[in-house]
Amino acid sequence: MPQDDEASATATGHDGAIEETGRFRPRFDASGLMPCIALDHQTGAVLMMAWVNVRALEETLSSGFAHYWSRSRNRLWKKGETSGALQRIVEVRTDCDQDALLYRVTVADPAGTCHTGRPTCFYRTVPLGPGDLDRPLSFDDADR
Amino acid sequence: MPQDDEASATATGHDGAIEETGRFRPRFDASGLMPCIALDHQTGAVLMMAWVNVRALEETLSSGFAHYWSRSRNRLWKKGETSGALQRIVEVRTDCDQDALLYRVTVADPAGTCHTGRPTCFYRTVPLGPGDLDRPLSFDDADR
Numbered sequence: 001m002p003q004d005d006e007a008s009a010t011a012t013g014h015d016g017a018i019e020e021t022g023r024f025r026p027r028f029d030a031s032g033l034m035p036c037i038a039l040d041h042q043t044g045a046v047l048m049m050a051w052v053n054v055r056a057l058e059e060t061l062s063s064g065f066a067h068y069w070s071r072s073r074n075r076l077w078k079k080g081e082t083s084g085a086l087q088r089i090v091e092v093r094t095d096c097d098q099d100a101l102l103y104r105v106t107v108a109d110p111a112g113t114c115h116t117g118r119p120t121c122f123y124r125t126v127p128l129g130p131g132d133l134d135r136p137l138s139f140d141d142a143d144r
Numbered sequence: 145m146p147q148d149d150e151a152s153a154t155a156t157g158h159d160g161a162i163e164e165t166g167r168f169r170p171r172f173d174a175s176g177l178m179p180c181i182a183l184d185h186q187t188g189a190v191l192m193m194a195w196v197n198v199r200a201l202e203e204t205l206s207s208g209f210a211h212y213w214s215r216s217r218n219r220l221w222k223k224g225e226t227s228g229a230l231q232r233i234v235e236v237r238t239d240c241d242q243d244a245l246l247y248r249v250t251v252a253d254p255a256g257t258c259h260t261g262r263p264t265c266f267y268r269t270v271p272l273g274p275g276d277l278d279r280p281l282s283f284d285d286a287d288r
Contacts, residue, residue: 019260020160024270024279044188049244054277056222057194062274079242089272094281095265096258100193102266114240116163121239122246126168128233130206135168135199137238140178 086114180245229256
């Protein structure tokens with residue numbers, strides 16, 4: 001939980017235990033999942049956002065390669081097992097309330113992170129300004 | 145959806161429409177929420193992971209300041225409204241299947257992002273290696 005205000009920490013029962021503990025206590029959601037950000041260790045680029053469950057996280061930590069849980073296929077997924085775009089783990093981080101993860105990785109095939117053939121899944125920008133969410137996107141294909 | 149294999153794109157009904165469309169078509173989950181990563185524009189650091197709904201996203205785009213949806217308090221939350229750690233939006237990105245967001249921001253108070261007083265919520269690393277998930281964490285407080 002990022003800071004919003006001091007009052008909220010009390011109101012939501014935060015007592016500092018989870019934020020300051022030196023033990024890993026990952027908190028998965030009702031579906032047993034947790035969001036996970038993959039970051040390129042060399043470039044610092046955000047590569048993708050995916051989901052992990054206990055099994056994917058255990059496989060990641062034991063193998064040193066990023067694993068996720070595929071919600072669409074309902075199975076464990078070693079990133080790059082088919083495409084070759086393996087993600088070697090440099091570091092795994094957890095956030096303050098231990099309900100999100102950050103994988104810092106090196107990528108075997110920079111072009112292969114996104115299934116569209118791009119090096120990141122975040123290749124489109126949303127223009128700022130008031131109004132409906134239905135608005136044009138801009139492609140950032142300089143890094144394609 | 146990041147790339148896993150070519151077959152999965154077909155198996156899960158991906159036909160390239162959502163990945164290549166030039167229209168913003170955000171896909172919220174069953175609770176009306178979507179995970180959102182906040183990234184420091186100057187340092188490239190991942191600051192936090194939070195959630196947005198339609199209203200939070202509209203407020204973000206129209207005001208130019210990061211808004212989220214507080215699940216614990218069940219209300220719209222302008223980041224920094226109390227703490228002063230406002231996040232001015234530099235850029236908003238969506239991912240390939242439009243079910244995750246990336247806010248690139250400048251922070252008004254670098255120390256205030258996390259409610260623990262740290263500049264990022266991801267201040268603890270999880271050691272690699274086989275075995276149970278119950279393991280010690282390392283604090284990275286150099287940036288505190």
